[in-house]
Structures are given as C-alpha cells and as structure tokens.
Amino acid sequence: MDYTGKVIWITGASSGIGAALARDAASRGAHIVLSGRDEARLAEVAADCGETLIIPFDVRDDAALADATAKAIHWKGGVDVAFANAGVSQRSRALKTDMQVYRDIIDIDLTAQIAFSQGLIGHMTERGSGALAFISSIAGKVGVPMRTAYSAVKFGLAGYGDALRGELSQTGVNVHVIYPGSVATDVARNAMVADGSKRGVSDRAIDEGIPAADAARKMLDEMAAGTREIIVAQGMEEQMGEMRRTPDALFDQVAQMVAGGYMEKMEAEG
Template sequence: MFSTRKNASTADHFRNTVAWITGASSGIGEALAVGLAGSGARLVLSARRESELDRVARRCHQAGSAETDVMVLPLDITDSDSMAGASAKVLERFGQIDLLINNAGVSQRSRCAETDLSVYRKLMDVDVIGQIALTQAVLPHMLERGAGHIAATASVAGKVGVPLRTGYCAAKHAVMGFFDALRAEVEDSGITVSTIVPGFISTPIARHALAGDGQPFNKSDEEISGGMNVDECARVVIAGLARGQREIPVGKGKEMHALWLKRLSPELIFNITRRRK
C-alpha cells in the first residue's frame, strides 16, 4: 500500500509502491531504480535499449527486488501513440501506478548559430513532448484513484540559461513550467507533482548529448565528470520524493547557488553565464 505518512521512513514509504521510471537504462534513472529496489518498490523500467534495461533489472534484483517485482518495458519516448498501450501493460501487470518518474532525456553541446533545427526538434520531442504524452497516459488512472505521484527530471538548466545548451535549456525550462502548472491543476485531487533539479551529476549525459549536426557529442565535460556521485544523487531524490517535496534540488557544486542567485539578482547571473565558454 502506498504510504502517505509524511514522517514515514523511505523504506516504509515505497514498500510495494509501483514506480515507473523512464530513462532507466543509465545515469540517474538507473540509480533511482536500484535505490527504489532497495526500498521495496515494485518497478517498471523503460528506455529504448532492452539489453541495458535487463542489466539494470539484474542490479535491482541484487538490491532486493523479487523477480516478479521488476518489469522491463522498452519504450521510445518520442512515440506518443504508444503511451496508452504501455500504460495499459503496466496496469495489467501490477494493477496500479503509484509513482511515475519522467526521467528520459537528452542534452546538447553546440552554439545556436551552429545547430541544425532538427536538433532542437529532437530535444523538444524527447525532453518535453515525450514526458507530457506519458504523463497524460498515466494521469487518468491517478485521478480515478485520487492518489499518485508524478515526478520529472528537470535541471538547473531549467532555471538558468548557459552557453552551448540553448535547446537543452529551452526544453528543461519547458519541463519546469509544465509540471509546475500540472501541480496547480491536480494537487487538490490527491496527486503530488515533483520537479527534480539536478546540477552536475556524474553520468554519461555529456557523451550522449547532441552536437550541432545531431551526432553524439561523445565527450565528457569536466564539470559533469567531477559532479555528485549518481548514487548519492539518487538517495537525495528518493528522500525528497518520500517527503512529497515539490521541488528537489540535488547537486554539490557552485551551480546550485545559481538557483537562488537567479531569483535574487538576475543581472548578476546573466553576467556570470555569459563568461562561460
């Protein structure tokens, strides 16, 4: 049973909860899956690469999940027409969806003048439209039950614009706006909405980012490589979700100061970001 007690321990809160995670084949999504497995959740793992999802499922079993408590559900987040069918499969398997974590995403490393428009379209399709489509597929079930938790992985880039990430920043700003507005619509119906706001987390996101021509960037950023350990990130996020925290900032570097600096002194943050290369 999904615990609604604000003071419940993380393990108590997520025990037997059905948590559906997109982008579960690597990075933050993988770490969240393993962390929730250790908290007794039943899991639905989605991403495009089934072989990687199988690997993550094995890690979840090692963390304590029973074989029957992990569902591998390959999903192309850009295929909006498949969302209703995917949601039906989850409900057929587990009977409910307590927590949806919209974590699938792709980043970018290119200047605007050197970026093909198709790159911007892909960023929006993956990072924004895909999250909206899946949320729309799951939302009626949660509204009918009068309970549920929807989360989305945004970014500090969803609050602050920086060079080489015009499309990524635009997409993550859209994620923040959509899920903040959704919260205002559904919170009184018993549904919690959380935005996850990572700073620099040590994941493969930079290597998988898109260059201006749409090809993989295939390089690691020093800031990303030196960022917060992804398992530590997952622990912070899972604790925030258990508390029903509406916005969950997570990171350890100077970039986290930008979240409050943008509010207190926009002109200062504009001057700082324009000096970034």
C-alpha cells in the same frame, strides 16, 4: 511517502539517474517498471532490482507509449510513482546548431515527457493518489550557454510540472520537479552537437559531479518528505538553483486558487 510495495515507473532507466533511481527505490521495497530503448541494458538494471517489469519502447512513439502505459498499470493494478526522466542533452552554439536538433530535443525531452504524464494523470486522479516526478535541470532554472535547446525544454518541463501541480492539488496526486546539476553520468557524452550527431566525449564538470546513486537517494528522500521543488546540485550550481527557487508560498497560492474554483470559473467563461 513510504515506497514499500509501491509501483514506480521510470523512463530513461537503462543508465545514469534513471538506473540509480531504480536501484535505490528497489532497495526501499518498491516494485520497479523499467523503460528505455535498450532492452539488454534495462535487463542489467533489472538484475539489481528484484521484482521488475521491463517495457522497452521509444518515448516518441505514441502507440508504443499507450501500450506501455496499459502494461504498467495492469502489472500490479496501478502505477504509484512515475519519473519522466528520458532525455538527451546538447553541446553546441545556437549560431551553429541545425534547427532539426532543436526539434529532436523538444520532441524527446519535452513533448514525449508530457505525453508520458498525460497517459497517467487520469489513472492517478481516479485512484486519488500518486506522484509524478519530472527530471528538469539546473539548466531549467538558469539558461546555460551551449545548451539553448536543452535549457528551453527543461524550463518547459518545469513549467508544465508546476502548472500540473496546481491543477492536481485537490486530487491527492503530488507533482515534483527535480533540478539536477552535474551528475556523474554519460549525459555529456551522449549529448547532441550542432549537426545532431553524438558528442562522444564527456565534460570535466560531469565527470566530477555528484555520483548518480547519491543524486537518486536525495531525490527519493525529498519526494518522501513531500518537497515539491527538489534541487540536487553542489557548489556554484546549487547556488544558482537556490537563487531561482520558487517559494513554497507561491505553490500554496496556486493551490488555493484551484481550491477556490479557479478552473471551473475559467471553463464557464470559455
């Protein structure tokens, strides 16, 4: 994939991985659509990205999402690459965590990211091209203590992405699932604790993690190379991710099922 002239839409683009992806993709000649809730912070990112479109909205607002999708597509006639990146993490024991925390994290990190994708797959398949990238986590490969809700949604997002890849395998639309480990962002500081409030402090592992710019560069490089499952981690986290890596042969097998009419047969039986 050559990013020159491509329209890349990124949710959660006001900071962290999202902002780093925007800056790196812009440096490769892409046109960037920035989304998040904080318009002022999105504007700060846009200042580094050349020609951009800022569409602030809350990913949980279905009407706002539909409007944002229409604007992103209309801007230059289509969306070529979309990053489902918006999300919030968690730092609390399951035994002490309010059920509302689970509902909120599922809504933000999973349901809203699926809705974001669902709004674009028709557009991309009609064009016969495009790429969807889902930001999961090493916690979406290996269940991590103090992150039961976060692991649940990141496993779920990966499952959606893998299944969608199979469905779209004959359409020209690529699907990438990305598994970052500790990346130096505010993810831990902004994480929810047991009562749903913001944690307010970071983790040493996060503070000493991969610089966001380096993580974004690897993500974009791997996508350009056509890698379907992208692990962006170091040390023990990288080892954990690699131990749970899905073999390419399995992805190919699912694509072959679809090519052989699997979905049509299922629909006929229904």
